Amino acid sequence: MAFAPKLNRCAGAVLAGLMLTSSPGLATQAAAQQAGKVKSSHGSWSIVCDTPAGAPSEQCALMQNVIADDRPEVGLSVVVLKTADQQARILRVLAPLGVLLPSGLGLNVDGKDIGRAYFVRCFSDGCYAEVILDETLLTTLRGGTTATFIVFQTPEEGIGIPVDLAGFTEGYAALP
Numbered sequence: 001m002a003f004a005p006k007l008n009r010c011a012g013a014v015l016a017g018l019m020l021t022s023s024p025g026l027a028t029q030a031a032a033q034q035a036g037k038v039k040s041s042h043g044s045w046s047i048v049c050d051t052p053a054g055a056p057s058e059q060c061a062l063m064q065n066v067i068a069d070d071r072p073e074v075g076l077s078v079v080v081l082k083t084a085d086q087q088a089r090i091l092r093v094l095a096p097l098g099v100l101l102p103s104g105l106g107l108n109v110d111g112k113d114i115g116r117a118y119f120v121r122c123f124s125d126g127c128y129a130e131v132i133l134d135e136t137l138l139t140t141l142r143g144g145t146t147a148t149f150i151v152f153q154t155p156e157e158g159i160g161i162p163v164d165l166a167g168f169t170e171g172y173a174a175l176p
Helices: 009-014 024-033 135-143 168-174
Strands: 037-042 045-050 059-067 075-082 089-095 105-109 112-117 119-123 126-132 146-152 158-164
Touching: 037 168, 045 168, 059 158, 059 168, 075 146, 075 158, 089 146, 112 126, 112 135, 135 168
Parallel strands: none
Antiparallel strands: 037 045, 045 059, 059 075, 075 089, 089 126, 105 112, 105 146, 119 126, 146 158
């Protein structure tokens, strides 16, 4: 999988309130504070929409917040969106502060290694990895059951965080 990190600030505004948290208690709080409204739910995924400041129209993202089964202090926000000009599709993952940035973010789908993406930026809510969602990756996610994103705390210690792909295909199709 070829990763081409590219930050889109306008699309990023939709996700300003979509936070990754460092504990399950904060996950509930973050969900209550997330920007926008849930427009629809598709399996484990939700379409969340908001009109960012300065944007001419509402922008929506398909998202899922997850916490590692064995490490409740480690969670991710996984977001799929189309850019405001509808010219690109982006897969963006918000990982916790403290992850090892040079190791990037790994991705496996149903046990198959897809590759790694580099972190492009960190803010107070966490660090973002972002790739263009090309047709190959989109087909893989649509056909998969579980995507496992891997963050690293040390070069040797990866933490796999499973993301349920149930509803991904329907959610993506419903994404404006």
